[in-house]
Amino acid sequence: MNLEKLREIREVSLQDQQQVLSEGNIKITICMSTSGIAAGAREVKKTLLREIAERDIKQVVVAQTGEKGLQTFEPVIIVEEKDKPRVMYGNVTPEIMTTIIVEHILNGQPVKRFLWTGEDADKIEGQEHPFFEKQVKLVLSNCGEIDPESIDEYIGAGGYQALGKALSSMTPDEVIEEITNAGLRGRGGAGFSTGLKWSFTRKATGDTKYIICNADEGDPGAFMDRSVLEGDPHAVLEGMLIAGYAIGAREGIVYTRAEYPLAIHRLEIAIKQAQKFGLLGENIFESGFSFTIEIRQGAGAFVCGEETALIASIEGERGMPRIRPPFPAQSGLWGKPTNINNVETFANVRHIIIHGAEWYRNMGTPKSPGTKVFALAGKIKNSGLIEVPMGMPLRDVIFTVGGGMKTDKPFKAVQMGGPSGGCIPASLLDTIVDYDSINQTGAIMGSGGMVVMDSSTCMVDVAKFFLNFTQNESCGKCTFCRIGTNRMLEILTRITEGKGKMEDLDILMELSKKIKTTSLCGLGQTAPNPVLTTLKYFREEYIAHIQDKRCPAGVCKALITFKIDAEKCVGCTACARKCPVNCISGEVKKPHVINQDACIKCGSCYDTCKFNAITKS
Amino acid sequence: MLKNKKQIDEVIYKFIGKKGPLIPLLQEIQSLEGYLSKETMRYVADKSGIHLAKIYGVATFYSMFQLKPQGKHIVRICKGTACHVAGANIISDTLCNELGLKEGEESSEDGLFTVMEVACLGCCGLAPAMMIDKDVHGKLTPEKTRLVIHEIRQAEGASHES
Numbered sequence: 001m002n003l004e005k006l007r008e009i010r011e012v013s014l015q016d017q018q019q020v021l022s023e024g025n026i027k028i029t030i031c032m033s034t035s036g037i038a039a040g041a042r043e044v045k046k047t048l049l050r051e052i053a054e055r056d057i058k059q060v061v062v063a064q065t066g067e068k069g070l071q072t073f074e075p076v077i078i079v080e081e082k083d084k085p086r087v088m089y090g091n092v093t094p095e096i097m098t099t100i101i102v103e104h105i106l107n108g109q110p111v112k113r114f115l116w117t118g119e120d121a122d123k124i125e126g127q128e129h130p131f132f133e134k135q136v137k138l139v140l141s142n143c144g145e146i147d148p149e150s151i152d153e154y155i156g157a158g159g160y161q162a163l164g165k166a167l168s169s170m171t172p173d174e175v176i177e178e179i180t181n182a183g184l185r186g187r188g189g190a191g192f193s194t195g196l197k198w199s200f201t202r203k204a205t206g207d208t209k210y211i212i213c214n215a216d217e218g219d220p221g222a223f224m225d226r227s228v229l230e231g232d233p234h235a236v237l238e239g240m241l242i243a244g245y246a247i248g249a250r251e252g253i254v255y256t257r258a259e260y261p262l263a264i265h266r267l268e269i270a271i272k273q274a275q276k277f278g279l280l281g282e283n284i285f286e287s288g289f290s291f292t293i294e295i296r297q298g299a300g301a302f303v304c305g306e307e308t309a310l311i312a313s314i315e316g317e318r319g320m321p322r323i324r325p326p327f328p329a330q331s332g333l334w335g336k337p338t339n340i341n342n343v344e345t346f347a348n349v350r351h352i353i354i355h356g357a358e359w360y361r362n363m364g365t366p367k368s369p370g371t372k373v374f375a376l377a378g379k380i381k382n383s384g385l386i387e388v389p390m391g392m393p394l395r396d397v398i399f400t401v402g403g404g405m406k407t408d409k410p411f412k413a414v415q416m417g418g419p420s421g422g423c424i425p426a427s428l429l430d431t432i433v434d435y436d437s438i439n440q441t442g443a444i445m446g447s448g449g450m451v452v453m454d455s456s457t458c459m460v461d462v463a464k465f466f467l468n469f470t471q472n473e474s475c476g477k478c479t480f481c482r483i484g485t486n487r488m489l490e491i492l493t494r495i496t497e498g499k500g501k502m503e504d505l506d507i508l509m510e511l512s513k514k515i516k517t518t519s520l521c522g523l524g525q526t527a528p529n530p531v532l533t534t535l536k537y538f539r540e541e542y543i544a545h546i547q548d549k550r551c552p553a554g555v556c557k558a559l560i561t562f563k564i565d566a567e568k569c570v571g572c573t574a575c576a577r578k579c580p581v582n583c584i585s586g587e588v589k590k591p592h593v594i595n596q597d598a599c600i601k602c603g604s605c606y607d608t609c610k611f612n613a614i615t616k617s
Numbered sequence: 618m619l620k621n622k623k624q625i626d627e628v629i630y631k632f633i634g635k636k637g638p639l640i641p642l643l644q645e646i647q648s649l650e651g652y653l654s655k656e657t658m659r660y661v662a663d664k665s666g667i668h669l670a671k672i673y674g675v676a677t678f679y680s681m682f683q684l685k686p687q688g689k690h691i692v693r694i695c696k697g698t699a700c701h702v703a704g705a706n707i708i709s710d711t712l713c714n715e716l717g718l719k720e721g722e723e724s725s726e727d728g729l730f731t732v733m734e735v736a737c738l739g740c741c742g743l744a745p746a747m748m749i750d751k752d753v754h755g756k757l758t759p760e761k762t763r764l765v766i767h768e769i770r771q772a773e774g775a776s777h778e779s
Contacts (some may be wrong), residue, residue, distance in 0.1 A: 035740045037755030071742025221698035223739030245778035258644070259735070261751075299640050302736065316639035318678040334636065377699035377741030384742055415698060451698040465701050469736065475678075511761060580711040580759035600714065602707040604759050609755070 001277035003164045006155065009277075013156030013617050020061045021082050026105060028340065029078040030061055030583075031144055033067035033230050034262050035223075039074035040093065047094035048077075051101045059104060066231020066266075067438050070131070071377075071384035073116040077106060092115025103108030119320060130400045131382050136363060138371045139347040140387045143231030148266050151273035154234040158277055164244050167287040175246040176202060179349065181357035183369040188214060188305070188342035189420065189437060189446045190522070191368070191435040197339060200329035201247040204337035209249040211240050212333065212340040214310060215256035218302040219418030222449035224373045225343035227385045229256070229263035232347065233270035237293060239346030241284070242353060244291045247339050253293055257311055267295055270292075280350035301438070302419075302473035306521045307332075309475065320475045321521035339614040344373055344457035364390030368434035372445070378452035379406045395429040398452055409454040413537070417446025419466045419473075422533025423459060441550065442533040444526065458555035459538040460545055462490040466530035470523060481524030484515040488531060493544060497558040498549040505542060554616055557601045561617055564605075566591035568613035575605035575614065619660055621649045629664045634751040639675050643682060652683040688724045688731035690769060697737030703744040706778060709734065710757040715766050719749075729773060730766075 020027050030036070030045050045062070052060055069078050073090030079100070080086050087098060096114050115128055137143075146153040154160070157183045166175050180195025191578070201209060213236060217225040217396045229236060240252045256264060271293055274280040282290045297472025303309045304319040311333050313319035314404045326404045348370060352360045368390040373399065377383045381403030386568050388397055398414060399421045405411055413423040422443035424431065431437050445474075471485040482488070488511050491504045512528030519525050535542065551559040564584075569591040576584040576592060583599050586592030594605070606614045619625060627733075628645045632638035646661065647653055653676050662669035674700040694709045712732060716725040724731040740746045743755025747762070754765055 035742055036751075038740050038743055038746070038755055071740070074742065087699070127715065217739075218736060220696065220701075220737040221741055223741065224739065226739050259738070297644065300681035301679050313640065314637055316637035318674050375739075375741060377744065378702055383699070383744075418698065449698065451702065453702055457702050462698075462702070465698070466713070469696075473736075578760060580763060581714050600706075600707070600710045602710060602759055604707075 001284065003168060006160060006164055007610055009152060010158075010161075013152040016152070017156060020063075021080060023082055024059050025082070026060050027063060027080040028105075029063045029065055029076065029353045030077045030082070031068045031070075031072075032064040034260075034455050035067065035071045035229060036074040036337075038226065039091075041075040043094050044077065044097050048101070049464045051098060055101070055199060056104070057101075063453065064147055064149075065144045066148045067385050067386040069140070070116055070133075070382065071601065072382060073384075076116060076515040079110070085301055088116050089114045099564065107511075109552075111484065120152070127170055131386075131403060134390045134392070134401050135387050136371050137387050138351050138363075139228060139235075139344055139373050140231070140385065142235060143227060143385070143550045146232070148231050148233055149269050151234060151270070151277060158354070159234050159350075160238055162353035163238050163241050164285055166245055166353050167285040167289055170350045172246045172248065174204065175242060175353065176356050179246070179352055181370070181586075182352045182360040182369075183357075184348055184352060184360070184596070185368060185435060186341060187348070187372070187447065188345035189417065189444060191445060194341060194345055197329065197341070198243060198246050200327070201249075201260070201339040204330050205420050206337050208334075208336045209247055210249075210333045210336055210338040211244045211247070211249045212310065212314075212338060213240055213252065213254040213346055214305065214307075214340050214342045215254055216298050216310060217258075217260075217343075217447065218305050218473075219420075219447055219449045220419055221375065221377055221415070221451045222447055224385065224448040225377045226257075226260050226263050226344050227375075228373070229260070233263075233267045234274065235347045235350060236343055237270055237271065237274055239341075239349035240293060241279070241291055242349050243341065243346065245289050245512040247337075249339070251335075252292055253314060254293065254295045255304075255314060256295060256297060258299060264295060264297065271295070286388075301475070302469075303475045303521070303523050304533040306522070306523060309521065309572045310340065311338065320477050321523075323520060334453050342446070357481060363430070363457045365434045367436055371430045372433055372450045373450060376402050376452070378450075379454040379457070380404070380452040381406050381408070391432050393430050393432050394424065397428070397433065397450070402452065405452070405454055407454065409456055411452065412455050412457060413459065415443075415451040415453065415462065415530075416449070417444035417526075417529070418449045419470045420444055420522060420529055421446045421449075422529045423453070423462065423537065424533070425537040427433075427537075442529065442536060443528070456553055457552050458493065458553035459541045459553050460496055460551075461553075463531045463534045464489065464496055467492055467530050470527040474523065474527075478519045478521075478524055480511075480515045481519040481527060484511050485524075485527055487511060488515075488528070492531070494552070495545045496556040498545065498556075500542075500546040503548055504541075504546070505535065506541075560601055561596065561613070562599060562601065562603070562606055563612045563615050563617070564592050564594055565615060568611050570613070572611075574608050574610070578604045578608045580604060619650075622660075624649050625657070626664065633665065639672065640679070643672070643676060647682060651687050652685060652749060654684075661663070685723070689773075690750055692730055692732045693735045693738065693745045694732065694764065695738040695740070695744070695748070696734045697739075697741060697744070698769065699741035699744040700737075700746055705745045708745050708747065708757050708762050709757060712766070713761045715763050721770070757773050 075092045184189040184194040301319045306321045309319040309321045328338040373387045467489045474481045476482045512612045571589040583595040632642045745757040
């Protein structure tokens with residue numbers, strides 16, 4: 001491979017794509033991400049291919065991409081024609097697919113009622129929708145646009161240009177300088193300067209050095225890395241290659257969750273293709289630089305997201321963190337200097353090399369340049385994968401890009417940073433997305449999980465949920481992390497059962513302080529954050545549980561009961577039929593009764609009753 | 618006596634001499650055997666020269682390794698944040714109730730199902746979600762959950778009869 005060949009491949013690829021969209025042709029793209037497939041994209045694709053064959057439609061080209069970002073609206077399909085706006089359909093079923101074929105493909109009439117934007121769609125394209133309009137897609141620029149299983153499409157979209165540039169016209173030190181000047185900070189959560197990290201590993205003595213891509217995305221409520229690996233795996237490989245050149249490594253390892261089979265599959269394809277094209281292997285771009293990449297699957301341990309634990313896991317040990325220093329940059333995998341960055345960080349690299357540090361700094365804030373990918377979820381309209389420039393207020397992320405609340409229940413908090421993060425209340429919605437501003441709230445930027453909560457979410461229960469997680473995932477090495485989180489969980493459980501005491505709040509604070517200061521790694525140091533932030537911003541909810549024995553959100557089971565009002569109940573039996581544990585009894589047309597001992601308090605009856613005869617107290 | 622002795626031997630030979638082989642080695646053996654029994658771990662220790670204590674230590678550390686026999690279908694209930702706030706607890710209660718699982722039990726008596734909780738399936742837009750074998754079922758309600766289990770039972774019953 002050399003620059004000339006890369007240019008040729010790119011031109012051919014671009015011509016091919018033009019061909020696809022030439023006069024009279026129609027391109028139909030299906031988003032085949034994990035979430036798309038979970039929502040039924042495979043069945044839709046089958047229907048599409050069958051219809052095309054049965055109706056003998058010649059001018060249609062079917063393509064696949066990774067995640068477009070609209071998870072709530074999966075399966076998503078996009079119809080494109082020359083000189084016409086793109087048409088994007090959401091919640092497509094096999095039946096809807098057939099209708100689209102008949103009305104749109106054969107009769108040329110886009111089917112407005114199935115557009116993802118719903119009834120309020122005044123524009124066909126949907127790209128002007130605030131969901132897309134306010135986003136700046138850098139890391140996600142190819143996700144949902146190109147076929148992740150085609151290296152030609154990646155090269156057509158400008159792929160491997162950055163690697164070519166770095167290898168042919170930049171020294172390793174110049175690469176590091178460019179990344180440092182760009183101010184890229186580690187997207188895994190802590191936000192350490194990527195350039196600085198690279199320079200430490202470059203300066204470390206030793207002939208053998210390693211690059212590790214941390215794809216062990218363990219935060220509940222986070223799927224950014226998976227989406228990037230599924231949607232644009234070559235971008236991650238290119239970032240690793242450039243990092244390898246910069247620090248002087250010949251080997252790279254992607255450490256990924258085994259729970260991501262599709263991401264692993266696409267990564268394997270990408271590695272094979274890159275090898276075939278001479279972009280991995282010996283003497284890449286005729287520069288004398290050689291590099292290989294292999295995949296290692298994790299075995300399910302959240303703590304392995306921590307660098308030293310991750311290294312232990314690759315070495316075949318229990319994934320327990322160790323004392324630093326020495327840092328992995330000096331002594332990492334097999335005792336050799338090792339540089340670890342996460343998926344999103346690597347995916348940023350090629351843009352900085354191509355466009356330069358100054359261009360990159362134009363996005364975001366002075367201390368946090370660039371963009372950030374978030375997995376937006378919870379009680380929000382547009383759940384999915386988004387990328388926004390740093391500096392955007394949380395309010396815009398949630399209410400403009402996210403489309404606001406899913407139901408008419410009001411916004412209560414947004415959880416950022418998963419088990420290491422915290423809950424940010426409505427009063428702080430003007431906080432901007434950057435590492436330092438988010439830290440000030442007590443939450444952390446984290447890797448990008450953002451879960452929106454409304455008034456039906458109990459904040460004590462959320463704190464308990466995260467403590468349950470960290471307590472489970474603590475590796476057990478540090479006493480306070482192992483036992484302290486357990487004690488905190490016990491206290492929180494007591495409070496949610498209405499057995500809490502006011503002193504418990506002081507004990508929670510004290511334990512939090514001790515766990516934070518006496519734990520070796522990030523897991524323990526940040527484990528109390530969900531409790532601390534909810535205690536800070538939602539103290540009154542804790543007090544309601546303790547003093548009034550009441551759960552204001554109506555979540556904590558021990559504190560709620562469902563009852564049937566005999567006067568309002570008409571005996572329609574709807575609730576009894578819905579009850580998952582069959583604990584509602586009564587004759588037809590006569591008032592029903594709930595057996596409180598068997599009731600699991602799922603609320604199915606409450607949601608089902610059309611006569612408001614069921615009360616929750 | 619181990620069922621897949623020959624294949625296990627092949628896996629062990631494949632990894633001998635490689636750096637850090639234990640986790641991928643155990644992963645492959647588990648996929649052959651379904652789980653890691655005491656007998657299997659002893660056998661691997663004897664054959665590979667890796668201490669049994671180390672094998673057991675690794676097998677108990679990572680949540681992916683199973684030390685008990687598993688049901689025919691593995692149900693993974695997502696306990697991610699988005700699923701939690703969308704009512705994942707109700708889904709798991711419904712499921713345990715439907716399968717007759719008591720506190721602490723994981724597998725149904727008929728050997729058809731093993732239920733486990735996972736941190737996040739990454740389908741937060743489809744919350745609450747669960748994964749049965751390789752299929753994700755999203756936007757669950759108690760009713761829908763029971764229906765999915767019924768369908769699998771029916772399919773199993775049908776194949777049993779035929």
